[in-house]
Amino acid sequence: MANSVKCKNCGEWNTIEGSGKQKCSNCGEIIQDPTKERLEKIKKFKQEQLDKWMFTIHEDDSPFIKFGKKTGNMTYIVIMSIIGFFAWLAAVLPL
């Protein structure tokens, strides 16, 4: 069974063939774009990862929370740098 997609621009029904990029037969509006969909999925995935990260700053955070998160981020970076430095030191020192 063929898939039909209604064009958002002109309302024309188009038959979807395959999974490639497809334009409306009536007005040329893009009705299917796998590349765009993939990019949006990646974007969504990145956003989800950021949401999980406890120090991600949100627009609706209070100034105090924003400050706390910024400090948290800085602390994390500093700690990671120190750990990285010691890891490097351990690797180069002839123990």
Ligand SMILES: [Zn+2]
């Ligand atoms: Zn159209």
